Amino acid sequence: MKPGSPPSGCRIRVACPVCGLVSNRKASDILRGRAKHCSRACAVQDRPFTPITERLWRYARRGAPDECWHWQGPRSKDGYGYLSERVSRSVVKAHRVSWQFHYGAIPASLCVLHKCDAPSCVNPAHLFLGTQRDNIRDMENKGRRARGESFSTTRLTAAKVLAIRAARRDKSINTLAREYGVGRATISAVCARTTWAWL
DSSP states (O other), X not given: OOTTOOOTTOEEEEEOTTTOOEEEEEHHHHHTTOSOSSSHHHHHHXXXXXXXHHHHHHHEEOOOTTSOOEEOSOBOTTSOBEEEXXXXXXXXXXXXXXXXXXHOOOOTTXXXXXXXXXXXXXXXXXXXXXXXXXXHHHHHHTXXXXXXXXXXXXXXXXXXXXXXXXXXXXXXXXXXXXXXXXXXXXXXXXXXXXXXXXX
C-alpha cells in the first residue's frame, strides 16, 4: 500500500454530482476519479454532450438543394442513418431528426417518407409526412415492395404458382405440397389467392 492511500476496501460516502444521491463508494475508485456517479444515466448526463442537431450536420454530406444529402454516420441494415439519444440510449433515424429540425414535431400517427427513395438521404426537401399505408402505397407505385420471387426465402416462382393452380383441379393439396416441396398451407394460400394474388 502506498503511503497516504486509504486502506484496502475502505468506503467513503459520496454524493452523485448530477442527482445528489449519496452512496458508499470505494475510496480507491474515488481517488482514481472513477465511481463518482450513482448510475450510468447520471454519468452519461455529466459528460460533455454535442446537441443532436449539431451531430446531424456533422454526418450529413450536404450538396445542392435538389440533391440527396447522404448520411455518412452509422447506418442500419436497411440503409437509414441513425443517431443515439443521450440518456435513454435509444436510436433515432437521422431523416426524422432532419425533418424535426426544419419543420417541427412529427405527429404520432405519421412517418417521415422519402421522395427520392434513398434511405440515407437527410435533405429536408426530399422528405414528406405520410401514414404507414402511404409508405406502402408509395413503395408499390415505385416497384420497390418485395413480393413473389423477389423474396430470398420463397421456393415458388410465378410459373410454378400458375402450374399449381392449374393442377389443383386434378390433384390434392397434399400431392401438390409434396411435388413442389412446400407446406400444405402454402399450396392452400396460392390456390385461394391469399398469396401471389396479382397472378
